[in-house]
Amino acid sequence: MIVLAGLPGVGKSAVAASTAAALRCTLVSVDPLEAAMWRAGVPRDAPTGLAAYVVGEAVAEAQLRLGGVVLVDAVNDHPAAREQWRDLAARTGARLLFAEVLLEDRAEHRRRLEERVRDLDGFPEPTWAEVESRRSAFDDWADDRLRLDAAMPAGRLASRIAQELAPAS
Numbered sequence: 459m460i461v462l463a464g465l466p467g468v469g470k471s472a473v474a475a476s477t478a479a480a481l482r483c484t485l486v487s488v489d490p491l492e493a494a495m496w497r498a499g500v501p502r503d504a505p506t507g508l509a510a511y512v513v514g515e516a517v518a519e520a521q522l523r524l525g526g527v528v529l530v531d532a533v534n535d536h537p538a539a540r541e542q543w544r545d546l547a548a549r550t551g552a553r554l555l556f557a558e559v560l561l562e563d564r565a566e567h568r569r570r571l572e573e574r575v576r577d578l579d580g581f582p583e584p585t586w587a588e589v590e591s592r593r594s595a596f597d598d599w600a601d602d603r604l605r606l607d608a609a610m611p612a613g614r615l616a617s618r619i620a621q622e623l624a625p626a627s
Contacts (some may be wrong), residue, residue, distance in 0.1 A: 459522060461543045461550045461601075461618060464559035465592055466584050467571030469608035473559050474531035483527035483622075486514045495580040511539060517548055522550040532560035535595035548590060556603035558596070589601055613617040 460477065462470045471487065500506055511532065511554035516526040525555035534540055540556065547554035562566040566588050576583075603620050606615045 459527070459547055459550075459560075460529040460555045460557060461534060461540070461557065461598075462529065462531050462557050462559055463540070463603070464608075465535070465561075465567070465589050465596075466533060466560040467574060467589060468559050468567055469551060469570065469578065469612060470533075470559045471531055471576075473557075473608070473615045474529055474613040475605065475618075476612040478529050478618050480613075480616045481527055481529070483529050484518070484521045485529050485531060486521075487531040488514050489532075489576075489578055489581060494577040496580055500621050503516070511542060511609065515542055517625070519546055519550060522552045528552075529577060533592070535592050537599075540599070555619070556601055557606055557622075558599075558603050559606050559608050559609040559615070560596075566609065 460483075462474055464470045471489075474487065475486055477483075486511040488507075493511050494505045495506045495509060496502055500509075501517065514530060518530060518543075521528045530543060532539065534543070543556075544554060545607060546552070561570070567589075571583070571586060574583065604619065606618060608615070
């Protein structure tokens, strides 16, 4: 199981799509799950963000139990979110790889965030101030993880993830 983490707008979903295509694995992305809940009539003031992680976990678990590889695309900025994926890996015996997608160039990050257009009807894009307020959530993350610079093309980052998963020779 590959779990991507990183601030909104850095390019996680592009890396996720490229990696899932290259590895031919199941992609579980929490933002479309949350948007689907709203389309189904779940009130926006309900805890749909948390619910999307829980639904994503259920989908991921089913795929892992079938022997598949799963890639999770989510911000994962809260320690409890990351613990959820560690627990799932332990329950299913899956190997877990955390990959943090980051973009050091804040001007580029802001440009990407403000210019992105996603096909998630009714899903609001966060403001730059909201993204900045989440930055510190990654400061205390001590887990081993692959750190990926999103200034590089998504395909190269997907190759880097595949390399990390390859058995040592």
